[in-house]
Amino acid sequence: MNTREKRNAKKTKERKREEKIIYICGAILTGILGTFAFKTMVAMATPENPEVEAAAEALKEKQNSEKEEIPPEKSEPGIERERNTFLIAIDPGHGGEDCGCIEGGIIEKDINLQIAFRVKEKLEEKGFQVMMPRQNDEYLAKEERVELANSYQADAYVSIHQNTYEGSDKSVSGIETWYDGLDEMRDNKRLAQLIHQETVKSTGAQERTLWGEAQFCVTGKTLMPACLIETGFLSNPQERELLATEEYQEKVAEGIAEGINLYFHPKSMYLTFDDGPSKENTDKVLDVLKEKNIKATFFLIGEYVEKYPEVARRIAQEGHTIGIHCYRHDYQVLYESVDSYLEDFWKAYDVILATTGVKAELVRFPGGSVNAYNKDTCKDIAEELTKQGFVFFDWNASLDDAVGEKEPEQLLINARFTTLDRKKVVMLLHDRVTNTALCLNDLIDQFPEYRMKTLNTKMEPVQFPMP
Numbered sequence: 001m002n003t004r005e006k007r008n009a010k011k012t013k014e015r016k017r018e019e020k021i022i023y024i025c026g027a028i029l030t031g032i033l034g035t036f037a038f039k040t041m042v043a044m045a046t047p048e049n050p051e052v053e054a055a056a057e058a059l060k061e062k063q064n065s066e067k068e069e070i071p072p073e074k075s076e077p078g079i080e081r082e083r084n085t086f087l088i089a090i091d092p093g094h095g096g097e098d099c100g101c102i103e104g105g106i107i108e109k110d111i112n113l114q115i116a117f118r119v120k121e122k123l124e125e126k127g128f129q130v131m132m133p134r135q136n137d138e139y140l141a142k143e144e145r146v147e148l149a150n151s152y153q154a155d156a157y158v159s160i161h162q163n164t165y166e167g168s169d170k171s172v173s174g175i176e177t178w179y180d181g182l183d184e185m186r187d188n189k190r191l192a193q194l195i196h197q198e199t200v201k202s203t204g205a206q207e208r209t210l211w212g213e214a215q216f217c218v219t220g221k222t223l224m225p226a227c228l229i230e231t232g233f234l235s236n237p238q239e240r241e242l243l244a245t246e247e248y249q250e251k252v253a254e255g256i257a258e259g260i261n262l263y264f265h266p267k268s269m270y271l272t273f274d275d276g277p278s279k280e281n282t283d284k285v286l287d288v289l290k291e292k293n294i295k296a297t298f299f300l301i302g303e304y305v306e307k308y309p310e311v312a313r314r315i316a317q318e319g320h321t322i323g324i325h326c327y328r329h330d331y332q333v334l335y336e337s338v339d340s341y342l343e344d345f346w347k348a349y350d351v352i353l354a355t356t357g358v359k360a361e362l363v364r365f366p367g368g369s370v371n372a373y374n375k376d377t378c379k380d381i382a383e384e385l386t387k388q389g390f391v392f393f394d395w396n397a398s399l400d401d402a403v404g405e406k407e408p409e410q411l412l413i414n415a416r417f418t419t420l421d422r423k424k425v426v427m428l429l430h431d432r433v434t435n436t437a438l439c440l441n442d443l444i445d446q447f448p449e450y451r452m453k454t455l456n457t458k459m460e461p462v463q464f465p466m467p
């Protein structure tokens with residue numbers, strides 16, 4: 001199942017649960033879906049195979065005992081931990097007697113090792129230090145790999161594998177990534193999401209499931225954020241051929257390395273909410289932000305601060321940044337002259353100060369600094385505010401949630417579409433909009449490559465060009 005199918009299946013499952021009358025049918029359906037998902041899973045090659053590993057282990061011991069005088073070869077990356085850099089463990093799955101899957105003469109352990117070396121090179125170019133638990137075609141137990149990474153206190157662990165579809169369908173292809181979603185102490189999900197997302201992007205391969213229920217030694221026993229990526233299906237003749245080429249391996253490696261890079265060096269996104277506080281939705285927005293431990297910026301309307309002072313105070317108490325939007329959201333009155341703008345502005349300033357105790361420094365003009373209503377006055381108003389020490393912010397990405405009732409899914413698409421991979425994104429949202437509150441959780445999940453921050457007076461503001 002691909003991600004969308006799985007999400008749909010999950011939705012269906014949830015809906016069924018709510019209909020109590022057909023609860024039993026729902027339970028049966030859930031069971032069928034569950035069994036189907038499980039069957040799909042076991043039809044794939046498992047990255048860890050106890051039988052093969054036991055055989056390889058036995059052989060290794062036998063070989064070691066036969067050459068007693070020579071000390072057993074020990075796999076040591078032999079690295080010295082560099083200062084001021086992140087150490088990444090890149091683990092090529094399988095090795096030695098444990099070949100992984102073999103299809104059409106292509107052996108998984110070889111592809112894993114080739115890709116791992118390419119990832120290593122790319123990470124080193126980006127300034128990371130890399131350790132590889134295995135660097136040649138040797139058998140190394142998964143426990144030993146994990147032990148090595150743990151003893152070096154690596155900052156992240158990525159295991160590289162290839163997939164095989166054991167059913168008759170040879171057309172199955174694409175990328176799957178696994179992480180331990182139960183361990184909330186480690187940030188496994190974000191690492192897995194980024195590696196998954198970037199590798200799908202760099203290769204153009206089919207995006208398959210990002211699994212949060214990995215129960216592998218390398219994802220479960222590691223002490224640092226960890227994931228396991230299956231970069232393609234050796235059972236698919238076309239994908240197998242690609243995976244054996246230098247060009248495609250480079251693309252795979254590029255994606256994995258960039259995912260790791262973004263994990264440690266995220267871009268910045270500033271969530272900015274206009275037009276609040278609102279009675280119904282601001283609390284919902286604040287709940288999500290609290291749960292996600294994210295701080296945002298709220299440009300408040302004075303009139304509503306008077307109406308809903310408790311909500312305004314909650315915004316301040318929970319550590320979000322408060323800026324001024326206006327007192328009354330009336331374009332015509334606001335932008336008639338510099339004086340009319342300032343009169344409204346100071347009224348908002350005073351109400352916000354009296355209610356929340358916040359001396360606001362940031363401003364967002366209703367409609368943006370340059371709009372259809374202020375062609376004649378925008379320059380003077382902007383100059384006057386700047387002279388008085390305020391910093392105004394426009395935006396460079398938007399949910400487009402202010403006009404028309406757009407579905408949450410559409411809002412997510414708008415956000416993704418307008419972000420354009422920028423390094424610094426000031427995102428416009430409206431906390432009075434129900435669907436914005438509804439999609440906020442997914443919105444934040446949608447951008448693992450960004451760290452969410454609050455606007456401040458020290459940063460270079462995002463502003464529309466003045467006419």
Ligand SMILES: [Zn+2]
Nearest residue numbers: 274275366367
């Ligand atoms: Zn507004």
